[in-house]
Amino acid sequence: MGKKAIGIDLGGTAIKGAIIDEGGICGGVIRVPTEAQGGGRRIMENILSLIGRLAEGGGGPGAFIGVGIGTPGFVDSDGVILNGGANLPGWTGMQVYAPIAERFGLRSSAANDVTSVALAELMFGAGRGVKNMVCFALGTGVGGGIVTNGRLYKGSHGMAGEIGHIVVETNGEECPCGQRGCVERYASATGIVKMAAAMAKEAADGNVTELAEFVRANPGEVTSKLVYEYAAKGDALALRVHERACDMLGRAVGIVINTFSPDRVVLGGGVMMAGSVVLEAVKRYAALHCWPEIFKLCEIVPARMGEDAGVLGAGALALEEFG
Ligand SMILES: [Zn+2]
Incomplete structure (x- = not known):
């Protein structure tokens, strides 16, 4: 029997959990309310009871190699949440590994939720069979994840993979992160809407x-x-x-291709619903921003994971680390 893990995907309104093995989700995905207004301890208690339900349904905690958790913000190497975000008051500063170990005797691995989606793509989606890969998630913002040698690259402090904040325009649009000209300001759904508004305003009357x-x-x-x-x-x-x-986006993709020389760059998120028109244009621009020799060895492909990407990625964190 293959190894299995419990995957927990924490969001502002719901916590999703599932049993994950090498084939993907076993059984179904369970959703429970986050009850974010109850604060960090309430959120943790809801996570623990969901782990309990999943463990019970899967043969008890001893049947699992560990728990993976995808969360907003970052997680340091001791399992403490950094920058848990405005949607989860009191979540920043919570220690997540210790209570899971105390209650279930299980090890945990946690990471940013979007970053862990890169692992879902690696194990179950567009990254199958490759060792080095960078994922961009083009949603409300731009998130991402970096996989090197088949493992998620977390960096020395758990904060690697912030490729949405690669600066692509000197003195560009202001970003909430404090920089100017981050790729997120242009290639996210929000960025696209803002650009449309700005360009519509500029459009001369004869040219509307x-x-x-x-x-x-x-x-x-x-x-x-x-x-x-x-x-x-x-x-x-x-x-x-x-x-x-x-x-x-092509500029940022070119930068990561030069930096990592990945086998694949995977583009996902809501903006990619527009389809091959985005993919083909990004390929065209990325080629202008990296070394041709490296570019031709890298495929740029659409993501394959759907709405369960978060929970699959969370489970994949544990499978990768403890499997
Ligand atoms: Zn930024």
Whole structure:
């Protein structure tokens, strides 16, 4: 029988848990409310009772090699949460490994939730069969994860993989992280919407497109999906936004290709729902920002993991570390 782990994916409203083995999810995914307003101890208690339910259903704690946890923020090497985020008050500073060891006698491995999705892609998705890989997740922000020699690279302090904050534009857009010109400001869903608004404002009257008119009339209803719907119809403004987003992302992809010489760069998240139009443009721009010899040895591919990526990635953390 293969080794199995418990995967826990902590979010602002729900905690998802599942039993994960080399084949993926065994049985189903269980969702329980996070009860974030109850504070760090409440969240931890909910995680512990979910682990208890999963362990019981899977033959008891002794049947598992460990627990993997994907969480917002970072986790230091002792299992203490750093920067747990505004959605989880009181979560920062919580120690997660000790209570799991005390109650179940199980070891744990925790990491940023988006970073651990890279491991899900490696074990079960677009990264199968490769050793070195970098994942970009293009959502509300841009997150990512780096895999080297088949292992998630966490860095010396558990904070590696912040590839959304690679600066791609000198004196560019302000980012909440404190820098300017982070790739996240251009290639995330939020960044795409903001660029569309800015470019619609600039558009001269004789040069107004359908998207520009829509943005001016309904500023609160613009989404990156909508921008891509207009782009598919050939709207000039939407195509300019698309080119700029992909140019900026291509710069960051070029930087990671030069730095890591990975077998694959995996692009996922909501923005990738626009499909091959994004993928092909990013390939075109990335090629301009890295060494041709390294570029031609690296594939740029779409992510394959769906909505269970977080819980699979969490389980993969434990399988990777203790398997
Ligand atoms: Zn930033």
